[in-house]
Amino acid sequence: MSMSGTKKSGINWIALAPWIYTIGLFVVWELAVRLFAIRPTILPAPSAIVGALYQYWPAIQRHSIQTLFTTTLGFGLAVVGGLALGLLIGWSRMIYAGLYPLMVGFNAIPKVAVVPILVIWFGIGTIPAVLTAFLIAFFPIVVNVATGLATIEPETEDVLRALGARKMDIMLKVGIPRSMPYFFGSLKVAITLAFVGSVISETIAANSGLGYMMAAAQSQFNVPLVFAGLIMLAIEGIVMYAVMAWVETRMTGWAHRSQLANA
Amino acid sequence: MGDHLVRIENVDMRYGGEGGVLAVSGLNIAVEKGEFAAVVGPSGCGKSTLMRLVTGLHIPQTGSVVVAGQQVTKPVSIVGMAFQNPTMLPWRTTLDNILLPLEIVDKHRKRLRAHKAEYVAQAERLLEIVGLKGFGDKFPWQLSGGMQQRANLCRALIHEPELLMLDEPFGALDAFTREELWQVIRDLHAQQDVTIVLVTHDLREAVYLADRVFVMSARPGRVLHEHKIDFPRPRELELMYDPAFTKKVQELRGEIADARQVA
Ligand SMILES: Nc1ncnc2c1ncn2[C@@H]1O[C@H](COP(=O)(O)OP(=O)(O)O)[C@@H](O)[C@H]1O
Numbered sequence: 001m002s003m004s005g006t007k008k009s010g011i012n013w014i015a016l017a018p019w020i021y022t023i024g025l026f027v028v029w030e031l032a033v034r035l036f037a038i039r040p041t042i043l044p045a046p047s048a049i050v051g052a053l054y055q056y057w058p059a060i061q062r063h064s065i066q067t068l069f070t071t072t073l074g075f076g077l078a079v080v081g082g083l084a085l086g087l088l089i090g091w092s093r094m095i096y097a098g099l100y101p102l103m104v105g106f107n108a109i110p111k112v113a114v115v116p117i118l119v120i121w122f123g124i125g126t127i128p129a130v131l132t133a134f135l136i137a138f139f140p141i142v143v144n145v146a147t148g149l150a151t152i153e154p155e156t157e158d159v160l161r162a163l164g165a166r167k168m169d170i171m172l173k174v175g176i177p178r179s180m181p182y183f184f185g186s187l188k189v190a191i192t193l194a195f196v197g198s199v200i201s202e203t204i205a206a207n208s209g210l211g212y213m214m215a216a217a218q219s220q221f222n223v224p225l226v227f228a229g230l231i232m233l234a235i236e237g238i239v240m241y242a243v244m245a246w247v248e249t250r251m252t253g254w255a256h257r258s259q260l261a262n263a
Numbered sequence: 264m265g266d267h268l269v270r271i272e273n274v275d276m277r278y279g280g281e282g283g284v285l286a287v288s289g290l291n292i293a294v295e296k297g298e299f300a301a302v303v304g305p306s307g308c309g310k311s312t313l314m315r316l317v318t319g320l321h322i323p324q325t326g327s328v329v330v331a332g333q334q335v336t337k338p339v340s341i342v343g344m345a346f347q348n349p350t351m352l353p354w355r356t357t358l359d360n361i362l363l364p365l366e367i368v369d370k371h372r373k374r375l376r377a378h379k380a381e382y383v384a385q386a387e388r389l390l391e392i393v394g395l396k397g398f399g400d401k402f403p404w405q406l407s408g409g410m411q412q413r414a415n416l417c418r419a420l421i422h423e424p425e426l427l428m429l430d431e432p433f434g435a436l437d438a439f440t441r442e443e444l445w446q447v448i449r450d451l452h453a454q455q456d457v458t459i460v461l462v463t464h465d466l467r468e469a470v471y472l473a474d475r476v477f478v479m480s481a482r483p484g485r486v487l488h489e490h491k492i493d494f495p496r497p498r499e500l501e502l503m504y505d506p507a508f509t510k511k512v513q514e515l516r517g518e519i520a521d522a523r524q525v526a
């Protein structure tokens with residue numbers, strides 16, 4: 001507390017730091033571009049990117065919403081599917097042993113290689129983007145949920161089994177609540193990956209979305225617009241990440257507080 | 264003879280099928296109703312295995328385990344268990360942790376909702392006996408190790424078990440807290456109509472608390488010696504400075520040393 005300097009100056013520098021650093025980055029960037037006279041086709045200055053954002057706003061807005069939509073939908077499917085599969089895998093050693101190598105193998109496949117197959121099945125557009133986001137985001141959720149279930153203390157299980165608890169009782173009373181911090185913790189990773197998935201798919205096989213927009217802008221050497229797309233992706237990514245971090249602390253505050261207490 | 268709550272006769276227990284670890288062999292133990300029994304022995308000699316046999320978590324390959332006149336073939340809910348690790352669930356308050364067994368044991372789970380107040384009163388009474396009055400709404404991670412272990416005892420007793428099985432419950436506590444808890448468990452035994460089997464490696468603890476001490480051999484474990492401890496009750500901590508007490512502890516220590524030699 002005493003280190004934050006709140007008492008002395010009345011300014012909370014820690015809280016301001018993210019803004020200061022972000023603004024600092026853009027200022028340095030702007031100055032560097034001007035100082036070294038870097039051509040906008042190599043690296044546009046932030047002012048040029050803002051100009052592009054302003055000039056192309058209706059299109060950018062449409063593509064941004066499309067990307068946010070495919071990402072969120074894919075992410076939502078990953079949450080439902082990942083939670084269900086994670087619980088199933090954590091339920092029994094057998095299923096765990098059988099499915100785990102398959103999942104690791106599947107996860108090792110670069111998802112960009114899957115997009116063409118999805119295009120064959122569903123055509124270009126929204127569906128491959130949603131599915132790619134889903135495929136890439138769901139693995140960390142499954143692994144985390146299954147880990148939460150697999151790491152129940154044997155003593156806890158013994159105490160309950162000695163009382164006549166069935167597998168279902170142990171899952172409901174201990175396993176599921178226990179895996180929730182793991183689950184909510186995985187959402188931050190999953191949403192970030194979901195953006196990767198949807199943008200990959202949009203870049204290769206779509207006619208809307210930020211990935212498509214950037215690919216199109218690139219082929220026309222409209223570099224400021226490419227960067228405007230990047231900025232929009234960053235903003236969407238940060239906002240969704242913050243939402244997931246908020247959900248995590250809201251839903252499983254006990255896990256954080258109990259860790260602090262044990263530290 | 265007829266009043267034995269626990270009777271283990273000629274039990275062999277082998278882990279992991281043919282050629283696995285033979286944990287106990289030719290084990291014979293009888294504990295009378297209302298008695299406080301302690302089991303001591305070298306580490307790895309099968310003390311925890313004994314706990315699991317009595318609670319029905321393991322079924323022996325040969326021999327018989329009879330608890331309350333019934334052959335044990337599956338978990339018996341007339342026992343409560345507590346381990347060294349208190350395993351309180353961090354997302355539940357202390358009170359809700361203590362009530363957990365009632366959500367499992369068949370006899371109680373049907374009545375729980377309608378008779379909640381009655382059970383809560385019972386939990387609060389137990390909290391008072393162990394010296395945790397008013398701590399029911401705290402979370403486990405807000406309690407010290409000793410307090411968690413007290414709460415753990417309450418959880419083991421909430422469904423009014425006839426038999427309380429304690430597996431090195433005080434092993435992780437500092438000397439002062441341990442002595443406090445000896446008095447807690449002594450008073451619990453005096454006030455509740457409960458038979459206690461305490462597994463411990465602390466010989467003073469065994470002699471201070473128990474009516475009968477069983478000394479086990481090294482693995483495969485069986486009972487080598489049985490001691491009746493008849494210091495009058497209630498016993499005060501000063502008893503431990505009594506020469507007769509020290510003599511008994513020394514005698515046990517010698518027997519354990521021999522048991523380890525044989526191994
Ligand atoms: N689940 C298990 N599978 C295989 N071996 C086990 C298992 N549990 C205990 N054992 C073995 O059985 C022996 C007795 O274990 P245990 O009853 O835990 O001893 P203690 O509690 O006296 O230290 C040890 O050698 C231990 O390695």
Ligand SMILES: [Mg+2]
Pocket residue numbers: 310311430
């Ligand atoms: Mg043990």
